[in-house]
Amino acid sequence: MQAATHLASTHHRSTFSDALLAGLQHTPRQVSPKWFYDQRGSELFEQICELPEYYPTRTELGMLAQYAHEMVECMGSRIDLVEFGAGATRKVRYLLNASPHIKRFIPIDISASHLTDASNDLRLNYPSVRIEPMGADFTQHLVLPEAVGQRVGFFPGSSIGNFEPAEAQQLLSRMAGWLQGGGLLIGVDLVKDPATLHAAYNDAQGITAQFNLNLLARANTELGTHFSLEQFAHSAFYNPPLQRIEMHLVSRCDQTVHLAGERLHFVEGSSIHTESSYKYTVAGFQALARRAGFRPDAVWLDEERQFSVHWLSAPVH
Ligand code: AVJ
DSSP: OOOOOOOOSHHHHHHHHHHHHHHHHSSSOBOOGGGGOSHHHHHHHHHHTTOSSOHHHHHHHHHHHHHHHHHHHTTOSSEEEEEETOTTOOTHHHHHHHOTTEEEEEEEESOHHHHHHHHHHHHHHOTTSEEOOEEOOTTSOOOOOOOSSEEEEEEOTTGGGGSOHHHHHHHHHHHHHHTTTSEEEEEEEBOOOHHHHHHHTSOTTOHHHHHHHHHHHHHHHHHOOOOOGGGEEEEEEEEGGGTEEEEEEEESSOEEEEETTEEEEEOTTOEEEEEEEEOBOHHHHHHHHHHTTOEEEEEEEOTTSOEEEEEEEOOOO
């Protein structure tokens, strides 16, 4: 039984430590949202997906339930499927149910333990599909095993929105390289009224706030820091000119934290930028995909035009 390689190694901890220190010594202070996803963070995100305010997940699931058959039509007759940031692997099951042509599924996720459980359950439900999980950070160097059919990528949930547009283009062009001859099925959250966006990242139960603050709890657990979570406040707001939601942790007082032997001082009101979630128009995203080397093809929208799923063909070059 091939379990996902365990990432919580010293390498991973040192990488987290280095990234956090570099981000907190940077002006403005910023940390990549990928560090949200330890076991606790992945669990909190699963809770976010159930929230009434957080519309992206249920909207995309509804679209997969309605259009999966059309989506797999684009993928060919011998599919080698890879998912970037597979998490709980809930969404891919609509594709696996809709197509008998998926020979292998490679779920990739930075949260290895979360991935192993999900993969074992997939093997039980889809015995004819080779399930080969990869515990990896797909934003870093990635080597995929030899293809066993058309290489098809699956990148749902608008996780592309977490990347700065230039980074998003770079990541998409790497994906276009990996997926040559096949394509990418990608979920992209759309620009909409700021009130709906604000609510989606400021839920009444405070789960998103816990998800945001968990970054500091993780540092305390893994790096031995002494962040006082009560002394930081969750802040999330929509930035219209940049068409992005910004999440921050705001210092409630003047305080000092030690990390890797360095002394970090936070004045009251200063913040750590912990996540951006860019929103796109259909045309804006298609232009970005084209610049990355894809040929935008089919697009699916929900009735309220809140969310989009795109099929991007990856030309051979
Ligand atoms: C999983 C990255 C798509 O940005 O909407 C949810 C993560 N952050 N609530 C998003 C998230 C706050 C989510 N993505």
